[in-house]
Amino acid sequence: MKCGRCRAPAVIDVRRHNAGYCRDCFVRHCGEQVRRAVEQFDMIRPGERVLVAVSGGKDSLGLWQLLRELGYEADGLCLGLGIGEYSDASTRHTRAFASERDLRLLEVDLASEYGFDVENGARVAHRAPCSACGLSKRHLFNASAIEHGYDVVATGHNLDDEAAVLFGNVLRWETEYLGRQHPVLPASPGFVRKVKPLIRLSEREMAAYCVLSDIDYIVEECPMAAGNRHLGYKNALNEIEERSPGTKAAFVLGFLERGHDRFTDEVAEARAELRPCTQCGAPTPGDVCAFCRMRARAIGAPIAVRSES
């Protein structure tokens, strides 16, 4: 097989695009897909400072590199979530990536700065570990971005991630989640903008991008996620994609074109009801945000509630 762009020998084929690529053209293809996503959804404007949420995996390290190569001022944020050897390896890969390229990396450690980790947070809050972890990450990415003056948080969710989440939301017709599922969550009081520039690139493309770009990423998946529903949805979609290449992209991009806007009513309502958390100031529908409630339970601290009147 030859590269469809320059006729050199191809090193990868992307069935969805019915195309083969040589190394250089594939790396360029990935950059173009990110640029298209950023432009199509107006993710990052000129001069804005971007904070990339980095786990040390292929998606987040690949995203960081792609954004830098497209010329964005993108720094990294690495969270210590306390998930044993996985978290340690994640931090090691991230630090090595940043120092080799002389990039600025912020770090926040859940245990030393907040007094708990994902595992005991999940236990006390009666949440699945992936739920407690997601809650913590969303909270800390946003808080750090505000603290350090970033305009945008960029996360490495790829096409496969978005397709699996969309599939789960559709299977249960989680209408509010469907209204929130978009590659751009606009800024609002207390929230910086959140963007997903890898929406047009698959898991396999990101792995290939890292290998072909000499990015040394952590290959292990988080041990807490093994066997979760999300992976079942990914498998189901992979089987369909295998028979009909392009199904996942059509599913996610078709939703954004023709589905998403039909589900935004509840999101607007929910957003209008937010007020600052009495503990940390983050927007929340109640008095105390879910992160501060989980933390208070985990460290056994009382929660100061808003006084009545």
Added chain:
Amino acid sequence: MKCGRCRAPAVIDVRRHNAGYCRDCFVRHCGEQVRRAVEQFDMIRPGERVLVAVSGGKDSLGLWQLLRELGYEADGLCLGLGIGEYSDASTRHTRAFASERDLRLLEVDLASEYGFDVENGARVAHRAPCSACGLSKRHLFNASAIEHGYDVVATGHNLDDEAAVLFGNVLRWETEYLGRQHPVLPASPGFVRKVKPLIRLSEREMAAYCVLSDIDYIVEECPMAAGNRHLGYKNALNEIEERSPGTKAAFVLGFLERGHDRFTDEVAEARAELRPCTQCGAPTPGDVCAFCRMRARAIGAPIAVRSES
């Protein structure tokens, strides 16, 4: 395992309902699910005449029996579609079922009454066989119901069928099809009401219902359907259902509760633009309906078009 209702030994368990049933209680359960569906969606009103679209398979024969046992005046319609031995066996099973129970069965033979069969209709119309077959069935069920004065056409689409079709429509965000996907299509000029009373019963439940009710149905699936996309979607959903019983029901019923109405805009527009087919009088967006166009190509007849002006 014991029957959850009467404590007799169970002959089947339905994981979605987390319940086992003995023969009699299971047959009653199936009747209740049909009654609930008919009531919830206002499918059939007292005194209305129902025409059941019958293929000789478990769903359509089971549906016919269930509707009769619930007291509805339900007759059958069997189409000769010319799909070789499959069609012959389908007709044999249907005739035997009707004559053993002394039920009224209408028959329409595509080849002898319209001059073509599904296979050559598909070829000349450049349609997949399942598409040509579906088009023919929809046309003939509706035309026969009108000709013989029925108020409602009932089809044997079960929960698995609806879930697979919904999955396909959602994967491609076919917004107009999503707006049409409902267990009741209301009557409109030129169309009788179409209903799907098995929406709350799975494929497996219908097979068990027929076995336990001594209904001798054709077990073979249509040979034309082998390997089609629809079956791929069913398999994907079955794997998810296996891990999370109830997923399919939540998917279909959740869509009807919280999704469907968000997609009805285009359906109303499309319906407003229909006018009678110049050949057969059935409502169509053009001059000649898709069935009459397919037939004209298949038999080499000219199509009379509406004169300009």
